[in-house]
Amino acid sequence: MVVYAGQGDARRTLALLWRTSAPEGARTAPGPKPALTVDAIVDAAIAVADAATMDGLSMRAVGERFGRTAMSLYTYVPTKRELIDLMYDQAHAEMPADHDLSGGWRVGVESWANELRALYLRHPWLLQVSHARPVLGPHEQGVLESILRILKETGLEPTVVRSVVGSLFSLVRGAARSVVEAGSAAGTTGTSDAEWWALRGSLLRQIVPDFDRRFPLSTRLSAEEPQPSSAEGTPRWEREAREAFTGGVNILLDGVESRARRRAH
Amino acid sequence: MVVYAGQGDARRTLALLWRTSAPEGARTAPGPKPALTVDAIVDAAIAVADAATMDGLSMRAVGERFGRTAMSLYTYVPTKRELIDLMYDQAHAEMPADHDLSGGWRVGVESWANELRALYLRHPWLLQVSHARPVLGPHEQGVLESILRILKETGLEPTVVRSVVGSLFSLVRGAARSVVEAGSAAGTTGTSDAEWWALRGSLLRQIVPDFDRRFPLSTRLSAEEPQPSSAEGTPRWEREAREAFTGGVNILLDGVESRARRRAH
């Protein structure tokens, strides 16, 4: 009845994350065998969140995937929060464990970043997982270890590595966020993104007639966007967002490279 | 009864954001005068969110600040979502409009980034505002205009400017996020951050005995953290986080500078 706040929770959560509960097949406890597994529940929850966004993720919805009630899940998972932590970590399992370093660390970093970005785009709800505390699960940890393995090649000192890793995570999350936002904005109203922006723009101009005067640089910047007439393949904003992202990563890596060179005489 | 989804909402929201409703004092409508204003409600909501985090932000809680019911707010604001958008934009009004450029663009960018980071730390709930669609309010726009004014000095082409701006926002948000997380993690359990990490670490080592072997680089990196024995002033993680942030910004700006130089022959 009493919830062991903090300590007890942390231990239980960590045990779940690292799946250190089942002692390898030996089942000697009475009572019905569990019909579900934590893994199955986590997968189902991920499917729900992928399909219906984070708002649609309710314990009832997850339970329904198994023809069960919401309450049945509480046998496997203490609260919804822990379930979300598990989902978060599980999603990171999709990242490849090893990165090809034959092309040099710079190529490695770029591919790591692109893969992480793609992961976030596949599971946009990841961006809404509010890390009130670090998750510390195996797969999240694996992603960290991956980038460290790549950056080891640079020979940079730990302080710089920490900065770079943090910056890379920020860039990836930020980039993914803006794509997801643009996509969902377009998706909600049913209009294409071009239409949506046009509508939004004309509305803005209508409501704020002196916009151009008040924000000349913003206006100029968006006016200077390349406007390819063709509308084939991936949407324009998606390509643009990707370019802005790789551009940002590249600028950062320029900085990293100059430091690495400086260090190596 | 029918909500004009998308279009109607967008217009109403934009009108609220830019406060283009009151025609300057001329009130000729019958009925009781409004006792509240949108501004007052937004300020109250910000106060609630500052004090009680985003979870504590309920329409009831905001209404109570005026001795009113939750429903009374709906006269001023269509839904909670719009209220949050208004809060988001209003908070950005705290950013200074002009930045001193006498120290050069590099100093300007750094101070802009630091101020934005400080804003996020003052209002951590900003990080939880899920931009299902861009807000496009005047103050958010002002912040964008500010950084563009600073970056204009670099003379870089628009594509690069876009990348840099996006990267800066990502870095700031990411950095703020990690500080907020660390702080709330320490705050929730009542333990200090040092204790919290120690506890977490020993728990991890207990539950995952082969952690060091599986994640050698992560282990080494955190072992190499500077461990000042003194515990005075700001917490260690806070200073560290700040250093990692300014470090990241600096690395990025190194990249920007090299491009700016390259461009200027």
Added chain:
DNA sequence: GCACAATACCTTATCTCGTAAGGAGTTGCG
């Protein structure tokens, strides 16, 4: 001054959530 209509605010009700409490059926072990 008075009826009317617009308006602000309230009460009530609905629906959705997470999850506490307390069964009821299931199953391995002594």
Added chain:
DNA sequence: CGCAACTCCTTACGAGATAAGGTATTGTGC
């Protein structure tokens, strides 16, 4: 066989957003 552990269910509660509709207030036209 009976106990005890275990899974899953029904029911219930309280909190939240917000729809519907009622009531009181107040400026305008007669």
